[in-house]
Structure formats: structure tokens, C-alpha cells
Amino acid sequence: MNKVGLTEAVMKAVGIEVKKQATETVEAVFDTITKTLAKGEExxxxxxxxxxxxxxxxxxxxxxxxxxxxxxxxxxxxxxxxxxxxxxxxx
Known part of the structure; x- marks a missing residue:
């Protein structure tokens, strides 16, 4: 599964009808993890x-x-x- 597949799975699981919202949600999760690790935190x-x-x-x-x-x-x-x-x- 790639990022597009993950976005579509999130859309189905949560009931989000707008793909842009699901994409932003997935991106926000990845961005938050990345920024936290960049600060040296887990x-x-x-x-x-x-x-x-x-x-x-x-x-x-x-x-x-x-x-x-x-x-x-x-x-x-x-x-x-x-x-x-x-x-x-x-x-």
C-alpha cells in the first residue's frame, strides 16, 4: 500500500467523502511524526x-x-x- 491507498482507506474507515480532507489528514500525521523526530523526541x-x-x-x-x-x-x-x-x- 502506498500513500494514495492509505488515503483511500482512511476515507472509507472514517467516512470522509472529500479526498482532499483525507489526504490532508494523512499528510498531517506524517508531518507531525517527522517534526517530532527532527526535535529528537519519540x-x-x-x-x-x-x-x-x-x-x-x-x-x-x-x-x-x-x-x-x-x-x-x-x-x-x-x-x-x-x-x-x-x-x-x-x-
Whole structure:
């Protein structure tokens, strides 16, 4: 399912008849999660899962083409951990 499919599913589930409203709702959810993570905070949705920011330390790596050792810079990545209800639903 992509964003358009999700928007259509929200329209049916909530009974929204105007696609623009459903699109704005879906966009608002994604935007809120993104902005919260950008501030370094986590988003916990009970039963669904938790979005959080994970910091990775700088480390040494190997270029697979040349075999040369390279320094990989520290980075910050978004992570998602599925909640119990979501895990059970997928089984």
C-alpha cells in the first residue's frame, strides 16, 4: 500500500467523502511524526509501535569495491519498533 491507498482507506474507515480532507489528514500525521523526530523526541502509538531517533557512532568500514578501510561518520537515523498489537496482527 502506498500513500494514495492509505488515503483511500482512511476515507472509507472514517467516512470522509472529500479526498482532499483525507489526504490532508494523512499528510498531517506524517508531518507531525517527522517534526517530532527532527526535535529528537519519540512518538509512541500504543499498540502500533514507537518511532524514535537512533544515534550511530562513527566507525571504521571497508569499501567493498576496493577493500580500502574508510571512516564512516556518526549519523542519526529514524527507527521504528512495532508494538505488541501490530506484531500479533501480522503473525
Amino acid at each position: 512518538v509512541a502509538i500504543t499498540g502500533f509501535g514507537t518511532f524514535k531517533v537512533a544515534k550511530r557512532a562513527a566507525r571504521m568500514g571497508v569499501n567493498p569495491r576496493t577493500g580500502e578501510k574508510i571512516q564512516i561518520a556518526a549519523s542519526i537515523k529514524p527507527k521504528f519498533r512495532a508494538g505488541k498489537v501490530l506484531k500479533e496482527a501480522v503473525k
